[in-house]
Amino acid sequence: MNIDLTMVIVYFVIIFLVGIYKSGKQKKDAESYFLSGRSLRWPAIAMSTIATNIQAGHFIGMGGAAYVYGLAWANFEIDAVFGILLATFFFVPLYLKMKVFTITQFFEIKFGSFVALSYSIFSLILFGIIYMGGALYWGSYAINGIFADELTLLDTFRKLVENLFEISLNPVTFRLYIIVVFMGVFSSLYVYFGGLAAVVRTDIIQLITLLGGASIVLVLAVKAIGGFSELYNPANYPDITTGRDHLMHLFLPSDHSKVPWPAVFFGMALLHIQYWGANQVILQRALAARSLKDAQIGLIVGGFLKYVFAALIIIPPIALVGFYKPLEDPDQAYIVLVNTLLSPGVRGFVIMGLFASLMSTVDSIINSVSTLFTFDIYKKLINKDASDENLMKMGKKSIPFITLSGIMFAFALIYIKYHGFNLPLSLITNEISYHIKAGYTILVLAAVFCTNAPRKLVVFVFIGSAVVSLAFKYFVFPDMNWLNRTGWVIVIGYAILAIVSYLSPGKKVKWKDLFIVDSRQVGYFGIVLAVSLVVLNVLFR
Known part of the structure; x- marks a missing residue:
C-alpha cells in the first residue's frame, strides 16, 4: 500500500471519529440535531457553507469546462457573490426572524401549504437525487482516475461477481459503482449519529484540507506553464475555440454557445439568487446561526472564499492547456494535474482535499434533505403531533433512503458518461x-x-x-x-x-424595510464585497 492511499485511509478514519465525537452527549431535541441548537458562529457558518458548496464536481467537472472554455467558467463562482449579497441582506434576516427550520416553512407562511409542499417535493428531487448523485459521481470519477492501479482488488471482486452470476461487467464502471456506494454510505454514517453538528465539525476540517491541497496544485500548475504571465500568452493556446486570444477572459463573445457574456449578467445572475437565497442545503448553517450578525458575516466571508476557489478550480486546468498534450476527455484535466505534478505524499494530501470536497457536500445534502423530509413531509402530513424524539427518529430513518436515491442517480450518470457521451457532464x-x-x-x-x-x-x-x-x-x-x-x-x-x-x-x-443590516460593520463588509465583484469583472473582462 503506497503512502498516498495510506494517507487517504487515515483521513477517512479521522473524519469519521470527528463526525461522531460527542454525538452521544448531544441534546435529544430536534433543534439540536437538525440546526445544532441555533448556536453557530460566523467562522463555522462561512467555512461549512463553502465546504458544502464546493464539491469534487467543481474540480473535475468545472475543471474540464475551464480546460475548454477558460476563465469564463469562473463566472459560476465569482458571480455567486451577487446571490450571496441578496441572501445576506434580504432573505436570511426574514428566515431568522420567523425562526423556521426549513425554507419550505417560510414559503408556507407566505403562500400557503400547497406552494410549500410543491417546493419541498421539488427540493427532495433536486437535492436528494440530482445534487447528491452528481457529487457522488464526480467523487468516484476522481478516485478511480487517481487510484486506478491501487484498485485492482475491486477487479478481483468484479471477476467473482461475473463468475457467480454468469454476466460480463465493464471494469471501469464496476469500480465506479463500488466507490459511489462506499462514499455514500460512509458519509451518511456520521450524519446519522451527529446531525448538523457533526456536519459542521467535519466541514471545517475538510475546508482547510481542501484549501491546502488545491493551493499546492495551483502553485505547481502556474510554475509548470512558466509563471502567471504565461497564462495570457496566446501561443500557449493554439487550438483555442472561445473566440478570444487566450483563456484568461471572464467574458466570451455574445454568440458563444455555452457562456456568452450577456448570459453571465442575465440568466446566471438570476439563478444565483435561487442557489444562495432559497437553497436548504446551503442555508441550513445560516438558519442555525447564533445571531443575525453571525449569519450575515458568515455569508459575506463565504463570498470572499468564493473568489479564492474560483482561482483554485479554474486556473490550474487553463495552465494545463499550455504545458501538456491535448486531452481527449476534458474532465480528466484535474486528475492529470494531480498525477503529473505531484510527488508521493504531497499527492496524498491533495487527494485528501478532493475527498474532503466530496464528503462535505454529500453529508450536508443528506442532513438538509433529511430535515426537509422530516419537517415538510412527516410532521406536516403524516404525524402532525410528532414529538422531538419522533422527529429525530424519522430524520435518522430517512437517511438510508436519501443515500440510496443519490447512489442510483450517480449510477445513471456513470452509464451516460461511459456510453459515448464526450462533452463535460x-x-x-x-x-x-x-x-x-x-x-x-x-x-x-x-x-x-x-x-x-x-x-x-x-x-x-x-x-x-x-x-x-x-x-x-x-x-x-x-x-x-x-x-x-x-x-x-x-x-x-x-x-x-x-x-x-x-x-x-x-x-x-418598501425595499428599505426589507434591506436589513445587523450593524454598520456588517454593512461595510457587504459594500467591500459588492465593490470587489465589480472590480474583478472589470480587471478580467
Missing part, C-alpha cells in the same frame, strides 16, 4: 436542474418582494415555470443558450407576479 446536470431552479428563483423573489400576489397565481406561475422552461428548450427557443433561456423564464414569471401584486389592494412593500 456538468453541462447536462446543470440543464436538468435549471428547469426546476427557475421556479425556485421566481418563488423566493415573490415571497420577499411581491407580498400582495394572489396565492393561486403564485402556484400557477411556480408550477408552470418548469413547463415553460421545457417548452422553451424543445419547441420555442431550442437554439437559445440555456442560461438565457432560463433567465427569460424567471423574468416572465416574476414580472407577472410583480405586476399583479402592485395592482392588487393591500400594503405595498
